[in-house]
Amino acid sequence: MVIAAQNIPSKPVNALEIEFSQMAAFVETQLGEAILAFERRDVAAAERVIAADKKTDAAHRAIDDHVMAILKKGPLDEVSLRQVMSVLKMAADLERVGDLAKNVAKRTIVISREMPIRSIPGVVRMGRASLRQLSDVLNAYNDASLNAATAVWGGDDVLDELYNSIFREIMMEMMTDSSKTSAYTHLVFIAKNFERIGDHATNLAEALHYQLTGAGLGDARPKGDETSERIIAARDD
Template identity: 40%
Template sequence: MSSGHIVKSYDEELESVRNTIVEMGGLAESQLEAAVRSLTERNSELALKTIEADKAVDELEHSVDNMAIRMLALRSPVADDLRLVISALKIASVLERVADYAANIAKRVIALNQGPTIAATSTIPRMGAMVRRMIDDVLTAYSNGDAELAYDVWVRDQEVDQLYNSMFRELLTFMMEDPRSITSCTHLIFMAKNIERMGDHMTNIAEIIIYQVNGEMPREPRPKGDKTSVTMIENDGSESN
């Protein structure tokens, strides 16, 4: 995706930024897979490794920040190049947050494993698989400057929201029927919410890519299917590390 600048090192710097973003996304996707697998396998050791792996994403974000700041200071990019650099800064920040959510899931897996085995839910692995595909596709869209694929990811988030809504209602019913399950079900709800928020962040990146390629954001309102935002556990769906 060369822009053909006269100074070859400038193209190399832009390519390095893109490659680092893709590496970040790949790590975030792997951490999501590991976090969900640690849940389904009740594997606290894998959960701990997932938490520890978050540091690598943080380091890559710092690398993107440093490269982007250097380019802004020394290259004075304009037009498409400026959009690319600013987009990289935004996307790196979003991917770092996605990795944080994966670590949050892993932390709750460890807490969940301290108690008795609960009935496995298939919804969280399904949500995880959907969001992993969104991550993979949005990275492809970013690498190729593919606004159409980015738009496809953008509209897909509603499917993740619908799964979350269904699971939320199911677990609320379960907690009302058996108060002993409240702690475990609350952990599961927060895990699902973390994945739902990852899907939201993929739509953020998709919008950034669409703007980067087309110079404008999608005109229609963002598709949104989360109906639980008025509940007590919403709190922006986030947990701080």
């Protein structure tokens, strides 16, 4: 999907929006490729996703530099300032989505060396759900749709509940087949990566809401059961 930049009177801000749109389209593609590589356990495809993350990082740095250049030129009107600051925040979330897609790809390479595992299709479904959330919020950005952004924000608990269900499924399988403990552990981390991508999609929705209205969405972000959060801390560096 190619995202069109919003029509903004300020040329520097408009150029920044175009730059963000290009980064968004690239990250969305990379996440889709990471999910497909995982589903197929395609090592070559996973390696391409890992290598491509450098482009995401470079795009993020370029946006940071562009924002600084705009701010140095002098005061902006309120609408333009909200747009600039929102893009700065959204680019950081996109960069993190790119990191999470890379982490999925790295673990895919390990999983590819294991025998087939029953939980893989469920994790793939979760990956596709996270991609839908990301696509939905980027479409909301493209259309400047407040309703669509709010819908993404309100749907965060769906992915949380899906993660909890898959987590329990993986734990049950691990207890019945201890020979693949390492592979199951990687699956839990991959599922957690997808859940975090959903969180970043929600962050994007919040930033877009602020950009369009000047107001936040509040603190009561929908969340599912957090039992699995207390059982495992799945951090990928």
